[in-house]
Amino acid sequence: MPISLTENYGGVYAAPVVKSQIKAMIDEYNVCQRALSTTSLRNRFHDRPTIIDTHCAWVSRPELEAFMKSNDGCDGVRIYFGAHNSSTIKNLGYEYQGQLTVILVATQSKRDSAGVVLANDDLLNDDKNKGPINFVSFLPNVPKGGSYTGGAGLDQYPLCPPNCSPGGALL
Secondary structure, rough: OOOOOOOEEEEOOOOOHHHHHHHHHHHHHHHHHHHHHHHHHHHHOOOOOOOOOOOOEEOOOOHHHHHHHHOOOOEEEEEEEOOOOOOOHOOOOOOOOOEEEEEEEEEEEEEEEOOOOOEEOOOOOOHHHHOOOOOOOOOOOOOOOOOOOOOOOOOOOOOOOOOOOOOOOOO
């Protein structure tokens, strides 16, 4: 059953997208962007001749819920696109350097008197005394009772490729 997104952003509403539209958008991305970025990665990382740029990232519901809960005042998430700027092999067991990734950042909305969203502010921590700034998540599930430090973005989920789980994803 499709979800209905009705958040009002000054007269613009978010809208659900059906599977066939999603697949078409993924196919368009693969033709227009992913092929070019894969070629660029292979030119840059000669020692990884079979590198393919990221197809998707995965985050578990418990991780997402813990992330939202740990950021006081959070009422949304902004999704940034980025690329890993250093080697990850020692920390993650997979090499993601150069590959596309997404970074989830907790946000807090500012609304007018009618409830229309005027702006969304990122809730990021720049104060090292308040806890980790570069918080890294690579857990398939949040440990029972676990939590994240508020003010940190959520990054480094399992990326596909190279960490592709069988089935489910729109490849």
